[in-house]
Amino acid sequence: MTQNFDIPEIRTPENLVYKKTSVLTDNVLHYCPGCGHGTTHRLIAEVIEEMGIQSEVIGVAPVGCSVLAYNYFDIDMQEAAHGRAPALATAIKRVYPEKFVFTYQGDGDLAAIGTNETLHACNRGENITIIFINNAIYGMTGGQMAPTTLPGMLTSTSPYGRDVQMMGNPLKITELLALLPGTYYVTRQAVHTAALVRRAKKAIRMAFENQKLNRGVSFVEVVSNCNSGWKLTPLQANKWLEENMLPFYPLGDLKVNGELVKKSE
Amino acid sequence: MKELMLMKGNEAFAEAAIRVGADAYFGYPITPQSEVMEYLMAEKPYERTGMVVLQSESELGAINMVYGAAACGKRALTSSSSPGISLMQEGISYIAGSELPCLILNVVRGGPGLGTIQPSQSDYFQATKGGGHGDYRLIVLAPSSVQEMFDFVSLGFELAFKYRNPVMMLSDGVIGQMMEKVELSEQQPRLTNQQIDELYPWATTGKKPGKDRRIITSLELDPSKQEKHNLKLQEKYRKIEASEVRYETLQCEDAEYLLVAFGSSARICQKAMDLGRAKGIKVGLLRPITLYPFPYAIVEQLSNQVKGILVVELNAGQMIEDVRIGSHDRIKVKHYGRFGGMIPSPVEVLDALEKQIIGD
Numbered sequence: 001m002t003q004n005f006d007i008p009e010i011r012t013p014e015n016l017v018y019k020k021t022s023v024l025t026d027n028v029l030h031y032c033p034g035c036g037h038g039t040t041h042r043l044i045a046e047v048i049e050e051m052g053i054q055s056e057v058i059g060v061a062p063v064g065c066s067v068l069a070y071n072y073f074d075i076d077m078q079e080a081a082h083g084r085a086p087a088l089a090t091a092i093k094r095v096y097p098e099k100f101v102f103t104y105q106g107d108g109d110l111a112a113i114g115t116n117e118t119l120h121a122c123n124r125g126e127n128i129t130i131i132f133i134n135n136a137i138y139g140m141t142g143g144q145m146a147p148t149t150l151p152g153m154l155t156s157t158s159p160y161g162r163d164v165q166m167m168g169n170p171l172k173i174t175e176l177l178a179l180l181p182g183t184y185y186v187t188r189q190a191v192h193t194a195a196l197v198r199r200a201k202k203a204i205r206m207a208f209e210n211q212k213l214n215r216g217v218s219f220v221e222v223v224s225n226c227n228s229g230w231k232l233t234p235l236q237a238n239k240w241l242e243e244n245m246l247p248f249y250p251l252g253d254l255k256v257n258g259e260l261v262k263k264s265e
Numbered sequence: 266m267k268e269l270m271l272m273k274g275n276e277a278f279a280e281a282a283i284r285v286g287a288d289a290y291f292g293y294p295i296t297p298q299s300e301v302m303e304y305l306m307a308e309k310p311y312e313r314t315g316m317v318v319l320q321s322e323s324e325l326g327a328i329n330m331v332y333g334a335a336a337c338g339k340r341a342l343t344s345s346s347s348p349g350i351s352l353m354q355e356g357i358s359y360i361a362g363s364e365l366p367c368l369i370l371n372v373v374r375g376g377p378g379l380g381t382i383q384p385s386q387s388d389y390f391q392a393t394k395g396g397g398h399g400d401y402r403l404i405v406l407a408p409s410s411v412q413e414m415f416d417f418v419s420l421g422f423e424l425a426f427k428y429r430n431p432v433m434m435l436s437d438g439v440i441g442q443m444m445e446k447v448e449l450s451e452q453q454p455r456l457t458n459q460q461i462d463e464l465y466p467w468a469t470t471g472k473k474p475g476k477d478r479r480i481i482t483s484l485e486l487d488p489s490k491q492e493k494h495n496l497k498l499q500e501k502y503r504k505i506e507a508s509e510v511r512y513e514t515l516q517c518e519d520a521e522y523l524l525v526a527f528g529s530s531a532r533i534c535q536k537a538m539d540l541g542r543a544k545g546i547k548v549g550l551l552r553p554i555t556l557y558p559f560p561y562a563i564v565e566q567l568s569n570q571v572k573g574i575l576v577v578e579l580n581a582g583q584m585i586e587d588v589r590i591g592s593h594d595r596i597k598v599k600h601y602g603r604f605g606g607m608i609p610s611p612v613e614v615l616d617a618l619e620k621q622i623i624g625d
Contacts, residue, residue: 055471058337061482070480076469078336079482080329081359087326088333092469094317095289095339096458099471117329120322 021045023054027071034234036224037065039191040133041072043201044104047208048075057100058092060085062114064106065139083114086121089128100211102129108138111147111173118173125182125216129207132174132219135226136245143229147171150248155229170248174221178254184216186255190223190246192238203253215258223249268449274414274441275300278344278370278434281418283310286453287368288339289317291330293349296382297438298372301344314455324349328356328369335365336481338461338468340422344370346438347388348379350396357431358397362483364467364498366425368418369403370434372441375579375606383606384438386528389583392435393557400495402502404432404509405556407527411445419450424509428501429467435556437579439529439608511554512563516542520549522622523567524614525588526577527553534577536611541618548618556584564591573597573622577614580604597622 023045031037048057054075061069063082070077080088085103093101110118110132121128137155138144145155145162148170152161162170178186185207189200200222207218223245227237253261272280279301282290290310292302302320310316317334321327327343334341345353350371360367371392375385392405404424406417414436421432462470472478485491516538517523526534531552541548551567553560564587568574573596576585582600589598601617603609609617 055473058469058471060333067484070478070482074472074478076472076479077481078333078469079363079480079484080332081355084325084329084332084356087321087329088336090319090326091289091291091317091330091333091341092337094319094330095334095337095341096470116322117326120326 021049023049023074025072025074029072030068031065032228034225034227034237035065036135036191036222037133039197040131040200040222040224041069043191043197043204044102044131045073046201047205050205051208053100053208056098057102058096060088060092060101060103062103062105062109064109066104066106066133067140069104083109083112084117085109086114086117086126086128086130090121090124090126093126093128097127100129100208102131102208104131105133106139107132107134107136107146107148111171115173119177119180122177122217122219123180123182127211127214128217129211130217130219131204131207132221133224134221134249135224135229136170137226137229139226139229143226147173150244153244172249174219174254177219178260182216183219183255184213184258185210185218187219187253188221188223188249188251190241190251192225192241196251221249223251270447270449271444272411272447273300273444274408274411274436275372276304277411277415277447278418279304279308280449281415282342283308283314283316284450284452285419285422286314286340286455287316287342287422288455289319289330289334289341290343291319291321291327291334291341292343293321293324293327293345295346295349297374297384297441298344298346298370300441301370314452316455324352325356328353328360331367331369332356332360332363332365335360335367336363336469338465338470340456342368342370344372346372346374347376347385350388350391354397357403358399358401359483360431361401361403362399363481364429365431365481366422366429367431368421368425368434369431370436373435373437375604381606382438384529384579384608385604385606386437386530386579387581387583387604388435389556389578389580392433393559401498402430402505402557404428404430404505406432406434407554407556408434408436408440409528409531409552411440411443411447414440415447415449428505430501430505435528437529506558509555510558510560510562512560513552513554514563515550515552517549517551517567519547520567520570521547521572522618523549523551523571523574524577524618525551525553525564525574525584527556527584529608530577530579533609533611534614537614537618540611540615546618546623553584559587559591561587561591564588565593568592568596571596573599575618575622576600577609577617578602579608
């Protein structure tokens with residue numbers, strides 16, 4: 001039985017406290033309920049709207065769950081081959097230096113098949129923004145092991161857990177990229193709580209604002225869940241993320257204004 | 266006044282890129298075509314015309330940079346040699362699927378695998394029949410002189426933008442490395458961003474207020490729509506086949522025997538033809554300039570006139586398949602090839618013609 005939640009007498013201008021940003025289209029997101037992609041899309045779109053740069057942005061979509069990202073952003077976008085988004089973004093920014101250019105990539109795309117393109121775009125110091133969704137799994141293809149899959153973590157191609165002796169170690173690519181001279185801002189965020197969503201939005205805003213400075217890559221990792229791939233409910237997935245992902249991928253800035261952030265411990 | 270220069274084929278290609286007003290070159294060093302990027306870097310086109318030149322991290326990087334720039338409506342090009350072109354096939358397929366214009370130069374060397382750095386024409390199949398995954402075609406131009414290495418850059422971009430299709434110049438180590446006199450064309454200005462916006466309503470240049478957003482993609486998950494997209498591509502290829510066939514015939518009017526060759530082989534065959542004529546053999550030469558679309562009609566026409574055809578290639582027999590299709594196997598069609606970087610002499614070619622076609 002379906003219930004009608006739309007009560008017109010409540011939907012009045014004076015009661016309006018939240019409105020979808022105009023930089024998102026009206027297309028229904030295909031992402032699983034509870035997934036961090038939708039939230040991150042919204043944050044990027046809000047930042048673009050608030051900066052007033054909708055006509056100045058060119059985005060690059062990856063291959064992975066967010067392969068159809070261009071259906072949701074109301075901006076000009078290009079669809080890249082798996083892993084190649086930073087190469088496209090490099091060229092776009094080089095031929096249109098005055099535009100804002102960003103890539104949106106998952107962990108398989110950015111940290112496995114596209115490691116070379118990512119690393120060299122970052123090392124050359126391309127003046128672009130990279131948004132990196134890390135959910136430690138290949139979501140679209142059905143939950144296979146990713147470069148960021150945690151040791152012992154169950155996936156469809158590590159059904160007994162990731163055995164690092166046999167399958168190799170997870171790659172902390174964000175830590176690696178922070179060491180390169182071409183990165184200007186490197187941060188790790190999450191979007192599974194309201195407070196973290198607000199913080200992530202500030203980071204994304206800074207990552208776009210930085211393009212005005214022409215100082216190199218601004219890189220925002222978003223540690224996300226994948227409740228379908230992790231075979232958990234959305235709430236369980238968020239709890240699992242807190243307990244397992246965040247100790248391995250701690251949140252916070254790694255590099256700000258071109259300087260590595262010193263850890264207090 | 267004519268501006269003449271003595272140049273290598275690779276240098277002529279690079280100079281042409283600047284002069285036609287190309288916006289961006291992306292490449293990765295590989296023998297025998299590294300002079301292209303070396304020439305560009307030395308010439309500083311970013312100062313001459315504002316053209317971007319960037320050495321990428323790999324051929325994969327280079328072709329995907331070409332994709333990004335082409336999707337912006339810019340005139341983007343790259344160059345490589347056989348192993349590098351193999352690496353680029355992924356990107357070329359995406360560029361063809363997304364219907365983007367660009368120019369790719371393959372200065373072919375011998376294969377398979379790492380092969381050799383010496384000249385070859387063994388990438389004919391790869392260039393003309395698809396190369397990467399999916400049903401697509403490149404427009405393939407085969408320069409046989411340093412002048413054509415220069416001239417085909419302009420022609421290549423013209424065709425690429427006319428059909429929104431990648432164009433490949435299929436050259437080889439001979440044409441890339443040899444030096445000849447080149448007549449240079451005048452410097453053309455690069456298009457302004459405003460001109461690009463007006464000329465190319467598909468280009469991603471930033472969504473204009475009140476206008477629809479522009480998306481460059483080759484993805485369509487609905488099979489009926491993907492089929493429609495494929496049919497549209499096929500329709501475009503039929504149009505190219507009907508309108509863009511280019512070839513050259515030499516001494517074919519009275520020919521009893523025909524040599525068919527492209528690129529550097531055609532140069533060797535021209536000499537072989539002269540030697541044959543001096544011996545009283547009525548031999549002509551057909552040189553396909555577009556390898557796709559292939560000049561089937563002239564092959565068919567000449568097949569009604571000559572007694573036999575020798576196809577001469579620096580490979581084990583690739584273009585001969587298209588010559589056979591054109592001749593409908595009505596007459597004898599044989600192949601003579603050297604490979605692995607070996608180049609036949611004109612005497613060797615004439616010998617093959619006499620043994621395989623005339624004497625047999």
